[in-house]
Amino acid sequence: MVGIYAELSEGQFKKAVLETASYASQISTNGVTAICVGEPKEGESQKLATYGVQKLIVIKGVSSFDAQTYSKAIANAIQANGIETLIIANTYEGKSLGPRLAVGINAAIATNVISLPNQSNGFVVKRGVFSGKGFAYVQLGAGKKVIALTPNSIDLSEKQVELSVESVNDSPLAANTSIESTHKAEGKIPLTEAEIVVSAGRGLKGPENWNMVEELADLLGAATACSKPVSDMGWRPHSEHVGQTGITIKPNLYIAIGISGAIQHLAGVSSSKVIVAINKDPEAPFFKAADIGIVGDAFDILPKIIEAAKLAQN
Amino acid sequence: MKLLVCMSVVPDTTTKITFTDNNTKFNTQGVQFIINPYDELSLTKALEIAEKVGGTVTVATVGLADAEPVIRKALAIGANDAIRINAEPIEGMFVAQQLAEIIKNDNYDIVLTGRESIDYNGGQVTGILAELLNWPSVNVCTKMELVDGKMHFERDIDGGRQSVIANLPVIASAQKDLCEPRIPNMKGIMAARTKPLTVKEPVQVELTASYESFESPSAKQAVRMIDAEQAGQLIDILRNEIKIIA
Ligand SMILES: Cc1cc2nc3c(=O)[nH]c(=O)nc-3n(C[C@H](O)[C@H](O)[C@H](O)COP(=O)(O)OP(=O)(O)OC[C@H]3O[C@@H](n4cnc5c(N)ncnc54)[C@H](O)[C@@H]3O)c2cc1C
Ligand SMILES: Nc1ncnc2c1ncn2[C@@H]1O[C@H](COP(=O)(O)O)[C@@H](O)[C@H]1O
Numbered sequence: 001m002v003g004i005y006a007e008l009s010e011g012q013f014k015k016a017v018l019e020t021a022s023y024a025s026q027i028s029t030n031g032v033t034a035i036c037v038g039e040p041k042e043g044e045s046q047k048l049a050t051y052g053v054q055k056l057i058v059i060k061g062v063s064s065f066d067a068q069t070y071s072k073a074i075a076n077a078i079q080a081n082g083i084e085t086l087i088i089a090n091t092y093e094g095k096s097l098g099p100r101l102a103v104g105i106n107a108a109i110a111t112n113v114i115s116l117p118n119q120s121n122g123f124v125v126k127r128g129v130f131s132g133k134g135f136a137y138v139q140l141g142a143g144k145k146v147i148a149l150t151p152n153s154i155d156l157s158e159k160q161v162e163l164s165v166e167s168v169n170d171s172p173l174a175a176n177t178s179i180e181s182t183h184k185a186e187g188k189i190p191l192t193e194a195e196i197v198v199s200a201g202r203g204l205k206g207p208e209n210w211n212m213v214e215e216l217a218d219l220l221g222a223a224t225a226c227s228k229p230v231s232d233m234g235w236r237p238h239s240e241h242v243g244q245t246g247i248t249i250k251p252n253l254y255i256a257i258g259i260s261g262a263i264q265h266l267a268g269v270s271s272s273k274v275i276v277a278i279n280k281d282p283e284a285p286f287f288k289a290a291d292i293g294i295v296g297d298a299f300d301i302l303p304k305i306i307e308a309a310k311l312a313q314n
Numbered sequence: 315m316k317l318l319v320c321m322s323v324v325p326d327t328t329t330k331i332t333f334t335d336n337n338t339k340f341n342t343q344g345v346q347f348i349i350n351p352y353d354e355l356s357l358t359k360a361l362e363i364a365e366k367v368g369g370t371v372t373v374a375t376v377g378l379a380d381a382e383p384v385i386r387k388a389l390a391i392g393a394n395d396a397i398r399i400n401a402e403p404i405e406g407m408f409v410a411q412q413l414a415e416i417i418k419n420d421n422y423d424i425v426l427t428g429r430e431s432i433d434y435n436g437g438q439v440t441g442i443l444a445e446l447l448n449w450p451s452v453n454v455c456t457k458m459e460l461v462d463g464k465m466h467f468e469r470d471i472d473g474g475r476q477s478v479i480a481n482l483p484v485i486a487s488a489q490k491d492l493c494e495p496r497i498p499n500m501k502g503i504m505a506a507r508t509k510p511l512t513v514k515e516p517v518q519v520e521l522t523a524s525y526e527s528f529e530s531p532s533a534k535q536a537v538r539m540i541d542a543e544q545a546g547q548l549i550d551i552l553r554n555e556i557k558i559i560a
Contacts, residue, residue, distance in 0.1 A: 067452070092453065111437055239475075311546075
């Protein structure tokens with residue numbers, strides 16, 4: 001049996017979770033069981049059924065997120081439902097649970113997975129290594145498996161099925177951690193989940209010029225990102241820093257404005273499907289990594305692109 | 315307070331990654347090795363905590379003898395002593411079990427790791443270790459502070475940040491922004507030469523995952539240039555030709 005951990009964010013299942021459902025239903029021969037902690041919002045469960053999930057186990061009685069108590073409860077549900085292979089989205093929550101679950105259910109684990117398995121000779125998955133500078137093919141042992149899937153790596157494939165929902169009560173031991181407060185940027189698309197990213201570097205001269213970047217991002221439904229020096233200087237929050245020592249992303253579209261394209265920066269973004277580089281220096285290394293390039297001053301070019309995006313919207 | 319920093323030794327960030335032996339091995343020829351950048355942060359933070367409340371900082375690395383110059387650097391930065399588990403760090407599960415052995419045999423209060431090793435990017439060791447020890451774990455922390463016997467963390471979550479308080483013992487992983495990494499000074503470098511570096515043999519562990527082969531990202535096709543004067547064309551291309559925006 002193949003299962004997924006269906007992470008809930010404010011009662012909803014994000015696209016990354018639906019991708020794990022698609023993944024699971026493509027490799028399962030006998031259905032997919034999903035496990036979530038807490039109650040999904042009205043109508044949310046049906047989203048899972050669209051992607052092949054037949055059974056949803058809702059764990060109740062575990063309140064706020066604590067990696068240790070969550071893993072215990074999820075591992076219990078995995079065992080109780082005979083799940084042999086678990087697919088989990090490689091989000092921050094998934095990253096803190098996946099490795100714990102692998103131990104909890106005595107499974108092999110691969111993280112940062114970007115492909116369906118090749119099962120012609122064992123179970124081999126492709127995963128990202130060296131911060132975007134390479135890929136590895138990893139063979140997982142014959143027993144149980146945990147696959148942590150990088151968001152936006154596989155296409156959603158619909159497979160409508162009937163869903164049954166079952167609740168289980170778990171009464172875990174008291175958690176050893178407690179959440180004091182949570183801050184979420186309102187109305188912004190989290191970088192790690194964004195399909196389109198507009199990113200800028202030191203070429204933009206100062207934080208006051210980011211309104212252009214944000215305007216373009218809004219028009220495209222994109223998240224914003226930046227290079228390391230930009231976040232080091234405090235022009236942008238560190239959570240926007242992409243690259244080898246920042247976040248690794250693989251959106252469908254990455255637009256880099258006034259970023260030189262240093263190897264450490266490219267490491268974090270080179271898996272993007274389409275890369276656009278805008279730079280006043282025709283020799284900027286980013287043009288070697290880009291699909292589309294525009295040489296010129298960002299302060300002239302961005303207004304033109306923004307204008308065109310506005311026109312396209314009307 | 316006894317602190318342990320789990321440190322992996324990784325290729326310098328400027329390394330051009332290539333593979334050898336028919337793409338089955340990472341080519342280490344000419345590669346400079348460094349302390350994993352996130353582990354440099356957790357080491358600095360561990361030293362700050364030990365200085366504040368009194369305590370010792372041990373560094374543990376699963377690695378072969380060639381890791382020792384990098385381990386000495388950690389001692390030069392200020393760790394009290396170091397343990398090297400004499401084995402190739404092949405896989406997260408293997409590494410974590412070796413580290414768990416060390417921790418079980420000695421009573422640490424706080425174990426710090428990094429968000430991920432920048433070589434294999436597994437991001438696995440922290441969670442596996444925590445589960446093996448049955449300890450709480452807090453990942454990707456941008457703040458760590460010991461207050462009245464509890465650890466106060468700030469951690470990244472998808473789309474935001476969260477403050478978390480944890481009982482000891484606890485394992486936590488460092489995220490960028492935790493602190494400015496310390497650099498060794500001359501005195502530290504001299505002192506490091508005589509600090510204890512214990513070598514231990516690994517425990518037997520059944521391997522569950524193995525690397526079959528590697529691949530470099532495929533080379534990009536030549537970039538297509540758009541005239542700056544016609545920059546607005548970009549939207550048309552992305553929308554109607556490549557169909558990547560709505
Ligand atoms: C250990 C280590 C880790 C690192 N990790 C990362 C990482 O994770 N992420 C990261 O980004 N960097 C990282 N770096 C830094 C990296 O090496 C580069 O220094 C950094 O990416 C450069 O940022 P930048 O392109 O914004 O700035 P610069 O290199 O200063 O480039 C600015 C670019 O803007 C262009 N420009 C200037 N004015 C304009 C204009 N008006 N219009 C258009 N273009 C203009 C310039 O031609 C130039 O190409 C790391 C470095 C080290 C040593
Ligand atoms: N070989 C190793 N020796 C000691 N600690 C390690 C080793 N590999 C990984 N770690 C620790 O685990 C963290 C996450 O690494 P990884 O799971 O390999 O991405 C690192 O930042 C280190 O703190």
